[in-house]
Amino acid sequence: MATSETIPGRKGLWGVLADRKALLSACFAAVGAGLVLVGMWSAGAGFWPILSAVTGVSMMISVSAIAGVCWLGQRRLRRDLAIFAALHGDADDSTFLVDGTTMRLLWQNRQAAMGGRVTLHEPASLLLADVSADPASLAMRLHEKAHAQGRAEHSVALIGHDWRLRVRPAGHGRMLWQISDTKHADPRDALPFQMLQTEEAGRILYASPSLMTPSAPVPRRVSDLFEQPLPEPGTIGTVVECATGQRHRGLRLVAPGGADTLILLDQDTATADPDDSFDALKILPVAIGLIDKNGFLTRVNEETRRLLRLRHDAVPRFCDLLEGLGRPVGEWLSDIRSGRLAQATEVLRAANPSDDVFLQVSLRPYGTDGELLAIMHDATEFKALEAKFTQSQKMQAIGQLAGGIAHDFNNLLTAISGHCDLILLRHDRSDIDYPDLMQIQQNTNRAAALVRQLLAFSRKQTLQFETLDLHDMLADAIHLLNRLVGERVTLTLRYGNDMPAIRSDKRQLEQVLMNLVVNARDAMPIGGEVVIETEHCALPDGLKRDRATLAPGDYAIIRVRDEGVGMAPATLAKVFDPFFSTKRQGEGTGLGLSTVYGIVKQSGGFIFVDSVEGQGTTFSIYFAAQPAQAAPAPSAVTAQAPTVPKAISGGVKRSTVLLVEDEAPVRSFAARALQLQGHDVLEADSGEAALEILTDPDVRPDIFVTDVIMPGLDGPGWVAQVRDRFPDTPIVFMSGYAEDSRVAAQSRFGQAVFIGKPFSLSEFARIVNEQVRAVTQAA
Numbered sequence: 155m156a157t158s159e160t161i162p163g164r165k166g167l168w169g170v171l172a173d174r175k176a177l178l179s180a181c182f183a184a185v186g187a188g189l190v191l192v193g194m195w196s197a198g199a200g201f202w203p204i205l206s207a208v209t210g211v212s213m214m215i216s217v218s219a220i221a222g223v224c225w226l227g228q229r230r231l232r233r234d235l236a237i238f239a240a241l242h243g244d245a246d247d248s249t250f251l252v253d254g255t256t257m258r259l260l261w262q263n264r265q266a267a268m269g270g271r272v273t274l275h276e277p278a279s280l281l282l283a284d285v286s287a288d289p290a291s292l293a294m295r296l297h298e299k300a301h302a303q304g305r306a307e308h309s310v311a312l313i314g315h316d317w318r319l320r321v322r323p324a325g326h327g328r329m330l331w332q333i334s335d336t337k338h339a340d341p342r343d344a345l346p347f348q349m350l351q352t353e354e355a356g357r358i359l360y361a362s363p364s365l366m367t368p369s370a371p372v373p374r375r376v377s378d379l380f381e382q383p384l385p386e387p388g389t390i391g392t393v394v395e396c397a398t399g400q401r402h403r404g405l406r407l408v409a410p411g412g413a414d415t416l417i418l419l420d421q422d423t424a425t426a427d428p429d430d431s432f433d434a435l436k437i438l439p440v441a442i443g444l445i446d447k448n449g450f451l452t453r454v455n456e457e458t459r460r461l462l463r464l465r466h467d468a469v470p471r472f473c474d475l476l477e478g479l480g481r482p483v484g485e486w487l488s489d490i491r492s493g494r495l496a497q498a499t500e501v502l503r504a505a506n507p508s509d510d511v512f513l514q515v516s517l518r519p520y521g522t523d524g525e526l527l528a529i530m531h532d533a534t535e536f537k538a539l540e541a542k543f544t545q546s547q548k549m550q551a552i553g554q555l556a557g558g559i560a561h562d563f564n565n566l567l568t569a570i571s572g573h574c575d576l577i578l579l580r581h582d583r584s585d586i587d588y589p590d591l592m593q594i595q596q597n598t599n600r601a602a603a604l605v606r607q608l609l610a611f612s613r614k615q616t617l618q619f620e621t622l623d624l625h626d627m628l629a630d631a632i633h634l635l636n637r638l639v640g641e642r643v644t645l646t647l648r649y650g651n652d653m654p655a656i657r658s659d660k661r662q663l664e665q666v667l668m669n670l671v672v673n674a675r676d677a678m679p680i681g682g683e684v685v686i687e688t689e690h691c692a693l694p695d696g697l698k699r700d701r702a703t704l705a706p707g708d709y710a711i712i713r714v715r716d717e718g719v720g721m722a723p724a725t726l727a728k729v730f731d732p733f734f735s736t737k738r739q740g741e742g743t744g745l746g747l748s749t750v751y752g753i754v755k756q757s758g759g760f761i762f763v764d765s766v767e768g769q770g771t772t773f774s775i776y777f778a779a780q781p782a783q784a785a786p787a788p789s790a791v792t793a794q795a796p797t798v799p800k801a802i803s804g805g806v807k808r809s810t811v812l813l814v815e816d817e818a819p820v821r822s823f824a825a826r827a828l829q830l831q832g833h834d835v836l837e838a839d840s841g842e843a844a845l846e847i848l849t850d851p852d853v854r855p856d857i858f859v860t861d862v863i864m865p866g867l868d869g870p871g872w873v874a875q876v877r878d879r880f881p882d883t884p885i886v887f888m889s890g891y892a893e894d895s896r897v898a899a900q901s902r903f904g905q906a907v908f909i910g911k912p913f914s915l916s917e918f919a920r921i922v923n924e925q926v927r928a929v930t931q932a933a
């Protein structure tokens with residue numbers, strides 16, 4: 155049974171008067187009694203005294219009725235509370251009776267009273283303060299749901315325990331709340347020392363059971379257990395006093411990315427000599443060591459031996475065990491001893507060459523003989539995440555740099571190649587300067603290929619996608635690949651069954667195969683076999699590998715496998731990094747595999763590598779399967795032909811071309827090429843200049859030829875401003891690289907084509923003539 159203090163019906167006279175109905179009744183009773191007295195005192199004085207007496211008697215009768223109702227209500231409440239006390243008074247769950255109108259507590263059982271969270275007549279929503287940001291609204295929603303459905307529940311999974319509230323109607327507008335708080339079995343409870351783990355804001359994540367008083371509320375914050383501040387991180391020896399009155403010697407640890415941990419040694423240790431405290435620390439699952447004034451690691455626990463790979467009888471110098479500080483570790487120790495260094499926590503690398511272990515080391519003075527206490531945490535995973543983040547930023551920066559360089563370099567190559575083509579028009583093969591001009595043109599093409607590698611790495615090259623049959627494509631490429639491998643290496647091609655078509659750029663896919671085959675050849679200096687095989691693979695559940703996720707569906711796989719020396723795990727992790735190469739100086743640029751990766755990713759594919767030292771390496775490329783019908787292949791471009799198509803003639807009107815290009819050499823070459831075709835050329839060096847030319851209503855260009863990337867207003871930008879005036883004018887976009895956000899803008903315009911730099915005179919003239927001819931024929 156619950157004690158009488160938990161039943162509000164037994165509050166005495168003042169408790170009854172505190173009720174608003176009882177207070178109102180008392181007022182009416184006082185007024186009625188006064189009227190009766192007035193009537194009696196004025197008896198015989200006429201009609202009004204009699205009326206006063208009658209009114210007073212009536213009011214007293216009404217008051218008596220109201221008082222009787224209140225008394226019956228209080229009696230019924232006491233009876234109901236007695237029933238609740240009999241049913242739930244000794245329940246293990248905290249049980250409350252809540253007034254459905256005022257949302258205040260009417261009764262609580264013994265378990266709830268021991269928690270001491272809320273007292274009677276306080277808002278019940280206070281019980282939800284730790285599990286909801288808006289406890290009042292949550293309580294109202296639960297009551298509404300319980301009224302409608304007969305019950306309502308709300309559960310919250312907390313660290314170390316599960317909290318659940320059940321609400322159901324209890325009659326007469328009341329609600330019964332039952333709160334269960336189930337604690338999980340925690341292996342930390344069995345540790346031979348007490349421990350407290352908290353968040354940065356001071357909220358307790360875990361506390362050893364012995365730190366808590368059974369009859370006291372469950373501590374939520376550090377201030378619930380300790381009055382004084384916690385020791386500084388990495389310090390030992392500070393005596394802290396718990397709310398239970400026990401005194402402990404504390405050791406506070408802050409792991410990288412983890413919780414703030416306070417380890418409390420037993421009471422005997424708290425009063426013992428600090429020099430003897432280290433023996434008690436040997437049982438801790440934290441790496442701790444003692445460094446003497448000469449820098450030797452004299453005393454360590456088992457966790458330190460495990461992390462640093464130390465023998466039981468070893469007494470090494472601390473500076474010989476760790477490195478990576480950027481200066482001698484011994485100087486760091488000296489600065490800490492002398493107080494010259496305020497920051498005594500660093501992340502160092504274990505000097506053991508067979509391991510790649512990083513430790514966060516915190517040093518604090520210990521004792522009076524120049525000794526230092528070292529507390530170490532394994533930060534290897536933390537450093538690995540940091541390295542991946544740094545690598546991703548570096549790759550992004552290199553990609554942006556490569557794209558920018560390629561864009562500017564392609565402008566230069568366009569000017570060189572274009573003017574070389576113009577000169578070649580005036581020289582035939584018998585001319586003495588013809589071989590020199592061809593050398594210029596050939597080396598320009600080689601430079602353009604190198605730029606394409608940079609663009610492939612940065613994934614900003616222009617790809618001409620088409621639907622490819624892998625068997626046909628490999629059959630065409632095998633002759634070139636055979637010449638690459640040499641005499642000591644055998645190249646074998648194995649076709650899979652029912653191979654689907656794929657969508658990619660044929661020229662770039664051939665480049666991928668060339669790079670992989672050349673790498674396979676170089677991995678077999680004494681010869682061997684390189685196998686290129688294809689396979690049709692169905693992945694109904696998709697595939698997750700190496701942080702890549704393949705959607706469910708059918709895939710065509712191309713594998714390039716060799717029997718070479720293989721790669722170590724450290725090399726395998728960097729195999730696609732730009733400028734990373736295992737070849738000797740001058741034998742490789744380090745761009746081969748990064749180019750492969752860029753082409754495959756820009757094509758929408760995936761590439762994975764498997765390698766075992768001494769057994770060989772396999773590269774696997776996955777492309778999504780395409781429908782059987784092949785899309786029409788794009789027209790081939792010729793980047794080396796110095797000839798020029800015939801000028802437009804045969805009755806076709808002379809065309810006007812608006813040429814917009816910010817690079818003067820490129821604009822000069824393009825203008826001369828168009829003039830050789832019989833076109834009138836209007837030149838503009840920016841988008842703003844083009845708009846100014848078009849302000850003249852008499853200017854009606856037949857075609858726009860514009861660069862995409864320009865200072866100020868770019869190509870798609872200025873075209874969009876005049877498109878309503880020239881809706882049918884064809885557009886030729888030029889760019890040094892196909893930046894998706896810019897070049898995709900051409901899809902907004904009809905009759906728009908794209909040509910990538912560098913381009914030859916004949917290619918440029920052909921594309922412009924085709925657009926002009928199409929408009930002329932349509933007219």
